[in-house]
Amino acid sequence: MLNKQELSEIILKMVPEATFPEGTQLTEVIVPAENILALAEGLKNNKETAFDYLISLTAVDFTTNMTVVYHLDSTQFRHLIVLKVVLNDRENPLVDSVSSVWATAEFHEREVFDLFGIRFNNHPNLKRLFLEDDYGFPLRKDFRDEINIIER
């Protein structure tokens, strides 16, 4: 079990651009989009961190940017870390897929693609998961559906 200090040292070795916001519930790391795959592989394969279990992969629409959030756990050490990728291009957000690192990411990424329209590079099967192909991206804040959603 590593604390925030030790984790940040390891991560900074892999991705020097990473930043660590203060005052968060869990250890959070913000990394640039182009580094996420390398960092994911590093965190999983590093013997000290061994983040082999992706709890959840989701996204948040902050209206100014899209943030992809990865919650990681280690089945060996049971320490948690949150990776964040900020995507400033809201119209055509694009990030590397981590499905080669954690198999479960394939489906979480499909869900994120379905609900946010964030596309993942090198994803083996990026299709919509829940909704129809011509439906919008409902979890984006600017999504409007006059027919099905009653605003309160």
Next chain:
Amino acid sequence: MSSKIYDFSSLTGSIDAALNSWMSPGLAVLTELVIIGLVFLIFYALLGLFLVYLERKVCAVIQNRVGPNRVGKWGLLQTIADLIKLLMKELIPIRKADHLLFVLAPFIVIIASFMAMGAVPFAKGLHVLDFNIGVFYVMAVSSLGVVGILIAGWSSNSKYPLIGAMRSGAQIVSYELSVGLSLMAIVVFSGTMSLSGIIESQADGWWIFKGHIPAFIAFIVFLIASTAEINRGPFDLAEAESELTAGFHTEYSGIKFAFFFLAEYINMFIVAALGATVFLGGWMPFHIGNWEGFNQVMDYIPSIVWFFTKTFFIIYVIMWFKWTFPRLRIDQLLTLEWKFLLPISMFNILLIAFLVLMHWHF
């Protein structure tokens, strides 16, 4: 000893004589055919309805439920209500199905079971056809039903029915062997294939008792194999509802579905009747050695009661199986047959032949 038992052939003989005195012999035979046909149709329908009701009640009691209790007293009319519902339902035609075969299949299934019924000895002298190869005839005819099932599965032009039909084919082809061999055991004991002859040979004791352990093993094998042959749980792979929704009759509706349903229950009756006849002495009362008084009391119970008691006992056991066991997988089903039942029954029949040769049976 068996002379005390009422012989139905006197009744049927008197009807025959009366008919012959009224009309020409050819017409009399025709009338008899019509009468027997009508009686059987009614018996068939009533039996099917009753068996469905019985099954529901038995499983309800096993499962801590009440079972049908709304239509009629104790729900006795429930199956009749269901039948009316099925009669009124639309027969959904399937596009791109082979229509002739699609319609034909339920009839093949039901005719096969109907024909097998003809050879069942219900009581002393109450017998439509008393073949000298009765056992062989029942087996041959009852396995005709699989043709109907295969046709039903294939002609539906649907995927689940096809899998169900193929399973059913594989299943019945294999289990036919064990059924045949286990019946053959008793044929070896009694020295005849005629069903009435087999019953007569049990006048001094049923084969399951006087056939030693081999006859008992043959009975168990018969019970398992025949349960498989009539596609009932735990061998109901052809219509495994959790895998194939409804198996070979997925696409059938209304009365055509009812035919399959009815045929399944009648087949169960035929198998139970055959088991009762061959192993449990058919309509022969229960006799114990030299207890003359006891044997006489037993003789007072009509033979038809004996027959139905034994048959329904076997039916109950088959139902008990269904409501206890999970379903087998298709490869396990075939393993059970080819690795266990078939070797056992083959060894068993050799043993029996040896016993009979040495005159070690009673």
Next chain:
Amino acid sequence: MNSISKYFSDLFKGISSLWAGMRVTGKYFVSPGQIVTQQYPENRATLKMEPRFKGEIIMPHDENNQHACTGCGICEINCPNGSIEIITDRVPNADGKLERVIDKHIFHLSMCTFCGLCVKTCPSDALAFGQEFEHAVFDRHKLTKVLNQPGSSLKKEAKK
């Protein structure tokens, strides 16, 4: 030889395990014990729901046809599904001041999920759960209910 004994011991174990299962079902066949099926329409007279059973939302009225609802609208705000609508009216009271009273407290049973937030948050305890559970109707509009009875008025003592 070992394989033969294994064959027979497998056979024996298998049959005895099957027999164990048949004993359980056979036991229940002989003595079913407690029958769990509820004979529903027949037992309607004796069928008592638990006092806390959430069947529907009701507004209890006393013998003077008075209820405790002031029409504050907290239940309407708290309802997650919009199944409560309150139509209020302003009528002059004894002092001549205009006072808010409810005209209609409309409850859409078809939208209610029985989360209980309206009952819990009501400041004057005007709402409660009813034990009625037979809500099937042929017309969906019948599921929209007006909770305050016609001609009912606000219970004055209830306000403290």
Next chain:
Amino acid sequence: MSEEIIKDVIVRENEDYIINMGPQHPSTHGVLRFEVCLKGETVKYLIPHIGYIHRGIEKMCEADTYQQIIHLTDRMDYLSAHINNEAVCMVVEEAMQVEVPERVKYIRTILDELNRLASHQLWWCAFGMDLGALTAFFYGLRDREHILDIFEESFGSRLLHSFNTPGGLMHDVHPNFQKRTKEFITYFRKKLPEYDQLLTGNIIFQERVKGVGYMSREKAIAYGVTGPSARGSNLACDIRKIAPYGAYDKVQFNEILMTEGDTFARYQVRMGEMWESMKIIEQLIDNIPEGDFTAKMKPIIKLPAGEYFKRVETARGELAVYVVSDGNKTPYRMKFRSPNFSNLFVMNELAAGGKIADLVAISGSLDLVIPDIDR
């Protein structure tokens, strides 16, 4: 979307025999569709299709206050409704830094375990039915009825009881609660061995489940499988042990682990968990401390701006709640990491190469609840 994104990854060959299991199929336990490619009786591959009951709970949460969210979480994994409620409540309590009374913690833990028992009973009977043992279905439901009666007496509803509320409980449990729970435990301790006689020991059952659908520990981790399904593959993933919440730190219980990784191992884990749940309830039921049933909470809960994350162990695995708050009374973003979502997608790995009957057994042993997948 561009064409190459939408196209299928698996190019179907002409001779592939594709059957659709679902959306209406007896063994999918809901509106889930498996597109199964068969070769004879053998499954070549399967593709799960979901979304038939996607209700957009995460979107709906963005318009609801935290108290109102509770009733939505009931409807995700409806068989562990209470545990779902507790997850949201705890994330709010943690964010508000509210200390809930001990009594609430005890009652919540007991209800969690009762809920887990009810869920496992339903799983047992549905699993039996999947394998064709129809009587098992009624025995399981018969015993589950006792738990539902306890729930009905205390909460007024049997399945979807929005009984938790941020800060505590909606109201106190019924005075009969302790007595009836103890009665139930004595009753069920007698009935559970019957389950073993009817199904576990049965040779047909064992043949059907042993060695079927092998899942290695690595595969379980890679696919994010949690709960009893993963513990059958020797993956210690019980949140009740890793990060105890409620009163779990005050009770002794074992985390059932099996090394075989097959369907029978997953079955045995759940059967073992029923015994453990009863042990937990027995340790707590007599020691419920007196006190308030809720902590003091403001009527309008506004979480401080920030991000909060909480995991609980539902009957099917790990439910994680991730809340992004901007300081308003409604969450800015609410994400439920549901256990069944991850558990579902390992199906192809487990079922490929097996028989079609194995597919039914495997999907039964994963104990999928479809509304939890779609959310």
